[in-house]
Amino acid sequence: AMIAFLPGDGVGPEVADAAKRVLEAAAKKFSLTLDFKDCFFGGAAIDACGDPFPSETKEACLGADAIFLGAIGGPKWDKAKRRPEAGLLEMRKALGVYANLRPVSVAGGMEHLSPLREARVKGVDMLIVRELTGGMYFGDRTEGDDRATDECLYTKEEVTRVARIAFEAARKRKGRVASVDKANVLATSRLWRNAVNELHAAEYKDVELSHMLVDAMAMKLIQAPAEYDVILTENLFGDILSDEASVLSGSIGLAPSASLGDGTRGLFEPIHGSAPDIAGQGKANPAGAIMSAAMLLRYSLNEGAAADAIEAAVSKALASGRGTGDIGGEDNTASFTDAVVELI
Amino acid sequence: AMIAFLPGDGVGPEVADAAKRVLEAAAKKFSLTLDFKDCFFGGAAIDACGDPFPSETKEACLGADAIFLGAIGGPKWDKAKRRPEAGLLEMRKALGVYANLRPVSVAGGMEHLSPLREARVKGVDMLIVRELTGGMYFGDRTEGDDRATDECLYTKEEVTRVARIAFEAARKRKGRVASVDKANVLATSRLWRNAVNELHAAEYKDVELSHMLVDAMAMKLIQAPAEYDVILTENLFGDILSDEASVLSGSIGLAPSASLGDGTRGLFEPIHGSAPDIAGQGKANPAGAIMSAAMLLRYSLNEGAAADAIEAAVSKALASGRGTGDIGGEDNTASFTDAVVELI
Ligand SMILES: CC(C)[C@H](C(=O)O)[C@@H](O)C(=O)O
Numbered sequence: 001a002m003i004a005f006l007p008g009d010g011v012g013p014e015v016a017d018a019a020k021r022v023l024e025a026a027a028k029k030f031s032l033t034l035d036f037k038d039c040f041f042g043g044a045a046i047d048a049c050g051d052p053f054p055s056e057t058k059e060a061c062l063g064a065d066a067i068f069l070g071a072i073g074g075p076k077w078d079k080a081k082r083r084p085e086a087g088l089l090e091m092r093k094a095l096g097v098y099a100n101l102r103p104v105s106v107a108g109g110m111e112h113l114s115p116l117r118e119a120r121v122k123g124v125d126m127l128i129v130r131e132l133t134g135g136m137y138f139g140d141r142t143e144g145d146d147r148a149t150d151e152c153l154y155t156k157e158e159v160t161r162v163a164r165i166a167f168e169a170a171r172k173r174k175g176r177v178a179s180v181d182k183a184n185v186l187a188t189s190r191l192w193r194n195a196v197n198e199l200h201a202a203e204y205k206d207v208e209l210s211h212m213l214v215d216a217m218a219m220k221l222i223q224a225p226a227e228y229d230v231i232l233t234e235n236l237f238g239d240i241l242s243d244e245a246s247v248l249s250g251s252i253g254l255a256p257s258a259s260l261g262d263g264t265r266g267l268f269e270p271i272h273g274s275a276p277d278i279a280g281q282g283k284a285n286p287a288g289a290i291m292s293a294a295m296l297l298r299y300s301l302n303e304g305a306a307a308d309a310i311e312a313a314v315s316k317a318l319a320s321g322r323g324t325g326d327i328g329g330e331d332n333t334a335s336f337t338d339a340v341v342e343l344i
Numbered sequence: 345a346m347i348a349f350l351p352g353d354g355v356g357p358e359v360a361d362a363a364k365r366v367l368e369a370a371a372k373k374f375s376l377t378l379d380f381k382d383c384f385f386g387g388a389a390i391d392a393c394g395d396p397f398p399s400e401t402k403e404a405c406l407g408a409d410a411i412f413l414g415a416i417g418g419p420k421w422d423k424a425k426r427r428p429e430a431g432l433l434e435m436r437k438a439l440g441v442y443a444n445l446r447p448v449s450v451a452g453g454m455e456h457l458s459p460l461r462e463a464r465v466k467g468v469d470m471l472i473v474r475e476l477t478g479g480m481y482f483g484d485r486t487e488g489d490d491r492a493t494d495e496c497l498y499t500k501e502e503v504t505r506v507a508r509i510a511f512e513a514a515r516k517r518k519g520r521v522a523s524v525d526k527a528n529v530l531a532t533s534r535l536w537r538n539a540v541n542e543l544h545a546a547e548y549k550d551v552e553l554s555h556m557l558v559d560a561m562a563m564k565l566i567q568a569p570a571e572y573d574v575i576l577t578e579n580l581f582g583d584i585l586s587d588e589a590s591v592l593s594g595s596i597g598l599a600p601s602a603s604l605g606d607g608t609r610g611l612f613e614p615i616h617g618s619a620p621d622i623a624g625q626g627k628a629n630p631a632g633a634i635m636s637a638a639m640l641l642r643y644s645l646n647e648g649a650a651a652d653a654i655e656a657a658v659s660k661a662l663a664s665g666r667g668t669g670d671i672g673g674e675d676n677t678a679s680f681t682d683a684v685v686e687l688i
Pocket residue numbers: 073085088239528529559
């Protein structure tokens with residue numbers, strides 16, 4: 001299988017390298033053939049050719065079975081004509097990956113890593129399904145010195161297709177979906193709620209559906225995070241809530257993500273950013289990137305056994321006290337990766 | 345002084361009654377003359393006359409020195425032509441209260457109430473300044489069966505005036521402002537950041553200013569909430585972040601708010617909603633409403649000493665173990681209020 005490999009900026013190359021080493025170990029063990037095609041992306045691509053998402057990278061991504069991304073962005077490119085982030089949004093749209101899956105769980109015995117009291121995070125195991133190619137991220141904008149606007153636009157079809165992913169995921173999990181919106185204020189949220197209700201009534205009555213306002217969910221994620229199974233929401237709310245949820249497990253460095261569309265081709269990246277302050281120091285936690293690589297095997301290559309092996313190895317390493325500084329461990333990026341590779 | 349008094353819906357009347365009793369006790373002690381004018385508002389006003397913000401209520405509010413609001417909304421009015429929330433937004437706009445002040449603090453000795461580990465919330469003392477009359481809440485909308493839009497609009501002037509409130513507040517506190525936006529994606533956020541920087545450079549160089557992305561702040565509020573002094577942000581982000589922050593102290597029921605404009609007339613309300621599930625049962629925590637009443641005395645009536653007395657009484661009551669069920673106490677709404685009244 002062909003994997004477009006985009007290390008990106010900051011700690012991106014370090015964690016991407018860790019993920020690649022783990023993928024190679026899994027490939028060996030499970031006799032998979034993985035071809036990596038390295039591509040410039042983000043700030044690194046701006047430096048190399050003035051464009052965060054160059055056409056060669058785009059072609060490689062569209063021709064690949066899966067795309068792996070480290071992280072992008074940094075103060076260096078804040079004043080760039082097209083910023084690294086613009087490249088990421090263009091890529092998500094070009095790949096048609098409208099559903100961003102962000103699992104957050106706290107494994108039994110790992111509750112001590114959480115900033116929340118142990119009893120609150122016991123049993124946390126949720127999947128945030130964030131709409132990824134619509135909303136304020138892709139609406140029309142006007143930008144002036146004295147006045148600016150951003151438009152949030154959703155069509156029913158955009159809501160229905162991502163809601164379907166959430167309902168399907170719930171069927172394989174605990175059978176519950178909490179849909180999050182701001183229907184007491186926003187028109188797009190009322191459309192969202194109606195479309196989710198309609199799909200639920202027509203095809204997913206076996207799944208338990210509830211609706212929450214985004215401000216209430218921001219509280220509930222701290223007060224009672226173990227209550228939730230699948231959380232479905234639009235792009236901007238998903239950005240905020242998934243980052244909030246990611247720290248429940250102790251560090252955003254542990255959190256993976258998969259972005260999927262209608263086919264099997266997906267984009268896989270850790271949730272954390274490029275963390276320029278610690279780049280190049282070997283301090284970055286590679287666990288989120290490694291777990292993203294496991295999702296790549298599961299969702300795009302249909303190699304569930306290899307994915308399970310990687311996830312089990314990461315869990316075992318963490319449970320035995322291995323880990324980088326962000327979770328209070330003594331490892332650096334490479335030594336934690338060594339531990340995972342050995343356990344596969 | 346004339347106070348327009350709007351009990352509203354759900355637990356609103358219960359907590360508003362508690363606040364009124366405490367205001368009356370403070371008035372007695374400090375020889376203030378307070379006239380309360382009861383008005384219909386929200387769902388109660390829809391039931392009474394079909395409009396969540398009737399013109400008599402509007403006149404009373406515009407003619408008052410301050411407005412006190414309990415809480416509004418509930419499933420009963422979800423299908424109303426104009427929902428209770430529409431009345432609240434219209435009121436905020438009509439009063440011109442563009443700055444919503446939401447203090448969140450964890451008093452020494454009260455850390456055990458927090459869902460976060462005690463060490464994380466030790467010393468938390470922040471003030472969220474939320475822009476309240478602009479952004480997505482007041483933009484143009486289109487609403488159809490297959491497609492909906494909401495517009496977010498900000499002018500530089502709207503940003504500057506609320507930023508000024510944040511800088512002024514910081515000068516009286518620890519001298520730091522963290523401004524929150526999503527400048528890596530949104531045009532309105534870039535306008536926001538530029539306007540805040542410009543005002544800072546021109547008039548508030550003595551205040552330490554930093555910028556944070558909204559997704560990062562959603563994490564930081566859990567990871568290191570004690571780092572923040574004043575947090576300044578736009579309307580929708582402020583809605584989400586202030587609700588998130590409010591649970592740090594243990595319950596949203598403890599959190600007060602003040603909404604101010606250019607004059608002294610303000611709108612004061614607890615942050616919590618109408619909580620229809622516990623309405624009429626005497627279970628609601630009146631502390632947020634009572635602390636909002638203290639803010640009313642301080643900001644609209646310039647009665648700082650009376651405000652201090654109320655705040656001290658609430659702190660003392662909580663510190664002595666008094667409190668409603670949401671914070672693990674044995675009190676009902678009335679008995680906790682009795683305790684506060686006695687301490688004044
Ligand atoms: C880098 C940024 C544009 C991006 C987003 O907001 O979607 C990031 O925060 C994320 O969550 O993947």
